[in-house]
Amino acid sequence: MVKPAHHESAEAHVTGEALYTDDLVSRFPHLLHAWPVLSPHAHALVTYLNVADALEEPGVVDTLLAADVPGEGNTGANRHDELLFPVEITYHSQPVAWVLGETLEAARLGAARVVVQFEVLPAIVTIQDAISAKSFHSGPLRIRRGDAAAAIDDAPHTLAGELSIGGQEHFYLETQCAIARYDETGGIHVESSTQHPAETQEIVARVLGIARNQVTVQCTRMGGAFGGKEVQANPYAAIAALGTWKTKRPVRVRLPRRLDMALTGKRHPFFARFRVGFDADGLLRGLDLELYSDGGWSIDLSEPVLWRALFHSDNAYLVPALDARGWVCHTHKTSQTAFRGFGGPQGMVVIEDILERIARTLRLDPHVVRERNFYSEGDVTHYGQPVKDAGRIERIWNRLKETSEFNLRRAEIARFNAAHPHCKRGLAITPAKFGISFTATFFNQAGALVLVYRDGSVQVNHGGTEMGQGLHTKIREIAAQGLGVTVDAVRVMPTRTDKVPNTSATAASAGTDLNGAAVLDACTQIRARLVPVAAEMLGCDPAAVRFAAGRVSGGSGDIDIASVLDAAYRKRIPLFAHGFYRTPEIHFDAKTATGKPFHYFAYGAAVSEVEIDGFTGAHRLLRADLLQDIGDSIVPLVDLGQIEGGFVQGAGWLTLEELVWDAQGRLATNGASTYKLPSWPEMPEVFNVAFLERATEPGVIFGSKAVGEPPLMLAISVREAIREAIAAFGCECGGPVELDSPATPERIFWAVGKARRR
Ligand code: MTE
Ligand code: LUZ
Ligand code: MOS
Numbered sequence: 026m027v028k029p030a031h032h033e034s035a036e037a038h039v040t041g042e043a044l045y046t047d048d049l050v051s052r053f054p055h056l057l058h059a060w061p062v063l064s065p066h067a068h069a070l071v072t073y074l075n076v077a078d079a080l081e082e083p084g085v086v087d088t089l090l091a092a093d094v095p096g097e098g099n100t101g102a103n104r105h106d107e108l109l110f111p112v113e114i115t116y117h118s119q120p121v122a123w124v125l126g127e128t129l130e131a132a133r134l135g136a137a138r139v140v141v142q143f144e145v146l147p148a149i150v151t152i153q154d155a156i157s158a159k160s161f162h163s164g165p166l167r168i169r170r171g172d173a174a175a176a177i178d179d180a181p182h183t184l185a186g187e188l189s190i191g192g193q194e195h196f197y198l199e200t201q202c203a204i205a206r207y208d209e210t211g212g213i214h215v216e217s218s219t220q221h222p223a224e225t226q227e228i229v230a231r232v233l234g235i236a237r238n239q240v241t242v243q244c245t246r247m248g249g250a251f252g253g254k255e256v257q258a259n260p261y262a263a264i265a266a267l268g269t270w271k272t273k274r275p276v277r278v279r280l281p282r283r284l285d286m287a288l289t290g291k292r293h294p295f296f297a298r299f300r301v302g303f304d305a306d307g308l309l310r311g312l313d314l315e316l317y318s319d320g321g322w323s324i325d326l327s328e329p330v331l332w333r334a335l336f337h338s339d340n341a342y343l344v345p346a347l348d349a350r351g352w353v354c355h356t357h358k359t360s361q362t363a364f365r366g367f368g369g370p371q372g373m374v375v376i377e378d379i380l381e382r383i384a385r386t387l388r389l390d391p392h393v394v395r396e397r398n399f400y401s402e403g404d405v406t407h408y409g410q411p412v413k414d415a416g417r418i419e420r421i422w423n424r425l426k427e428t429s430e431f432n433l434r435r436a437e438i439a440r441f442n443a444a445h446p447h448c449k450r451g452l453a454i455t456p457a458k459f460g461i462s463f464t465a466t467f468f469n470q471a472g473a474l475v476l477v478y479r480d481g482s483v484q485v486n487h488g489g490t491e492m493g494q495g496l497h498t499k500i501r502e503i504a505a506q507g508l509g510v511t512v513d514a515v516r517v518m519p520t521r522t523d524k525v526p527n528t529s530a531t532a533a534s535a536g537t538d539l540n541g542a543a544v545l546d547a548c549t550q551i552r553a554r555l556v557p558v559a560a561e562m563l564g565c566d567p568a569a570v571r572f573a574a575g576r577v578s579g580g581s582g583d584i585d586i587a588s589v590l591d592a593a594y595r596k597r598i599p600l601f602a603h604g605f606y607r608t609p610e611i612h613f614d615a616k617t618a619t620g621k622p623f624h625y626f627a628y629g630a631a632v633s634e635v636e637i638d639g640f641t642g643a644h645r646l647l648r649a650d651l652l653q654d655i656g657d658s659i660v661p662l663v664d665l666g667q668i669e670g671g672f673v674q675g676a677g678w679l680t681l682e683e684l685v686w687d688a689q690g691r692l693a694t695n696g697a698s699t700y701k702l703p704s705w706p707e708m709p710e711v712f713n714v715a716f717l718e719r720a721t722e723p724g725v726i727f728g729s730k731a732v733g734e735p736p737l738m739l740a741i742s743v744r745e746a747i748r749e750a751i752a753a754f755g756c757e758c759g760g761p762v763e764l765d766s767p768a769t770p771e772r773i774f775w776a777v778g779k780a781r782r783r
Contacts, residue, residue, distance in 0.1 A: 047279050063118045071113075086126060088125065093271055095234045095270065104323070117148075118288055120288070162328075165350040171345060188297045190297070190375075193292035203278050212238075212240065220244075220254045289359060293371065307384060308398060314338055317351070317354055319358065320356070328353060331368055333367045334351060334371045335368075336406075337459070341400060366738060392431075392453070400458075409619040449636070450750055455630065461623055471539035474486040479600070486521070492531070500541060503541045504548055508552060533734075534733035547602040556570050627654060629654060631650065633742040643773075649711070653736055671733070751780050
């Protein structure tokens with residue numbers, strides 16, 4: 026029996042031996058700790074700043090201010106709109122200055138003694154206020170197909186509505202962290218918990234005003250990232266590097282939880298407004314959609330996030346005429362950023378919300394209206410991309426309905442609900458289609474550097490970062506198969522900018538697709554060089570040479586790969602290679618909003634069953650059945666973990682996790698005590714996960730498919746099951762269930778009351 030491969034660091038994770046950035050602190054003597062001076066206002070001008078008192082604090086070594094920046098004091102990756110030392114404060118708790126101390130405590134006490142005066146300005150805190158004030162970073166972004174207004178006006182039925190969707194805190198277990206020092210040759214070395222070491226290197230070089238070749242960034246692994254470290258690791262790496270530049274000593278920045286939550290961006294809250302036209306069968310005719318995202322104080326990744334929301338406002342459905350427009354609101358809040366799904370989940374929640382409203386208006390079952398609107402083979406999306414493998418949507422749907430006993434359980438639940446006036450169950454099935462590739466086409470490239478030693482052991486360097494998702498585990502499998510060595514012979518090295526340059530963020534679920542293909546490219550080159558050497562040693566035809574698990578065979582011979590490597594070395598054949606991959610055939614024109622932005626789609630579906638208590642609005646997730654298309658899995662146990670974790674994280678976003686900002690723009694939910702995360706009691710009592718069978722994906726590494734983000738959107742079934750249960754409190758006469766997200770007990774309680782009054 027083949028031993029199921031598990032995460033390469035699983036033992037180290039659970040024994041505590043796995044090293045994260047902050048664990049390296051003890052390796053750097055004379056290290057200084059940095060602490061920020063925070064603004065107590067969301068919008069204000071800094072009128073006076075004096076650090077003299079702070080420097081009197083015992084243990085305080087230095088401070089960092091705008092005048093200390095040798096390069097450009099701006100960490101905004103694209104628009105250069107993030108001053109490291111702002112004169113105008115644009116969100117609550119924004120750092121004004123940093124204090125360096127021999128101990129964290131000294132730095133903290135020093136920061137408290139920095140004197141800052143502010144002129145307070147009015148703050149825009151909500152999306153609604155931003156819309157009224159026309160306070161936008163961007164917009165409208167627009168994707169259109171056909172004449173949506175005419176299609177809606179001509180439709181037999183129309184509906185209009187609104188929906189608010191809350192944001193989400195990443196709550197990675199390891200908060201933002203960086204340690205900078207001078208390296209042995211006078212360059213700046215930064216250990217950073219970053220998904221994008223090349224960009225962290227770029228920003229550090231920018232702030233210090235030096236060339237990128239003077240900066241090395243390394244990421245050993247992250248204790249979770251979920252998009253939160255796609256760009257937002259950069260400013261903390263820059264502060265650490267600036268501190269090192271000024272003091273010539275190693276400097277550590279690590280945000281404790283409270284600061285991480287107050288300072289760093291989250292999933293974008295959205296507000297949607299729609300008008301939809303449909304026929305008596307519930308078939309969509311036209312949709313007019315406005316999406317407003319809350320971008321916070323800087324643009325960050327808000328534009329591509331909004332694009333992805335617009336791309337996914339169809340989910341798995343054919344919308345014959347669609348006019349989708351989006352704006353990024355500029356508010357005085359944290360700068361919202363990438364978060365698993367990257368705007369896709371928000372777009373998909375909106376269309377699923379609309380389909381339920383259509384179904385209940387027509388007194389049809391929501392699942393029937395959903396399946397009637399599915400894409401079929403040959404359809405194209407509103408941005409002009411053919412929906413390849415559209416047939417998989419229905420295949421997954423029908424299979425899951427069977428395995429989850431959907432129809433049988435619907436009948437049981439109807440009986441349960443009839444017998445329980447104050448407690449209702451709901452069952453819902455929802456599909457998910459998620460586009461794989463960075464929508465900014467140029468990001469879809471990757472590099473690798475594979476080093477083979479004469480004893481048959483291997484070091485693999487690639488541009489991807491490990492955040493718990495198992496990328497290194499998959500890369501190890503790929504390299505082992507690609508070279509024909511055992512998995513144990515392969516060591517995946519920490520990600521470093523001096524091994525592979527100009528890399529993309531590990532994001533968009535494409536880590537394995539991109540880096541895996543680059544690694545395979547390098548392995549294939551090395552193997553091709555070994556074939557003639559092995560053929561000569563084995564006395565066989567080169568075409569007959571096989572490499573597997575550290576052995577090389579051909580004809581009747583079978584030898585150790587180390588002997589082939591040694592012979593190749595003596596023939597002066599290089600035993601290392603760099604690999605490269607670029608995703609073929611993708612393109613997108615933002616001006617016309619058409620193209621083929623995605624290499625392929627990842628499909629899935631989920632059935633969720635919930636029970637809600639009419640007195641309290643509390644809900645329980647009784648059972649979840651998921652079916653995800655992951656192609657031919659490279660490491661099934663890792664993929665299973667991704668599907669379970671993604672689903673639970675999505676359910677948390679849609680039902681438990683609520684960000685509350687007060688009227689002054691202060692985040693009131695800045696710790697685990699006030700921000701409710703999913704935990705054991707919130708796990709589904711029955712949890713069945715299956716992979717779609719016969720699902721090889723041609724044109725992707727080993728026929729596999731991306732899995733990191735897509736399962737999160739299966740959690741929309743939980744929200745829809747809750748709406749089913751709420752509807753069950755009402756009469757047969759139907760009517761849409763209006764429910765803003767997240768579906769907290771409070772919102773469910775009020776929605777139940779509304780349903781009961783009908
Ligand atoms: N899984 C774990 N354990 N930790 C994470 O931080 N991030 C998710 C997903 N799964 C994440 C995770 C996000 S947002 C993405 S884009 C992908 O992993 C990135 O990795 P991949 O491209 O290698 O799948
Ligand atoms: N990051 C990005 C992403 O820069 N572009 C994307 O399209 C994307 N998609 C998902 C997650 N991160
Ligand atoms: Mo993931 S949101 O692409 O880092």
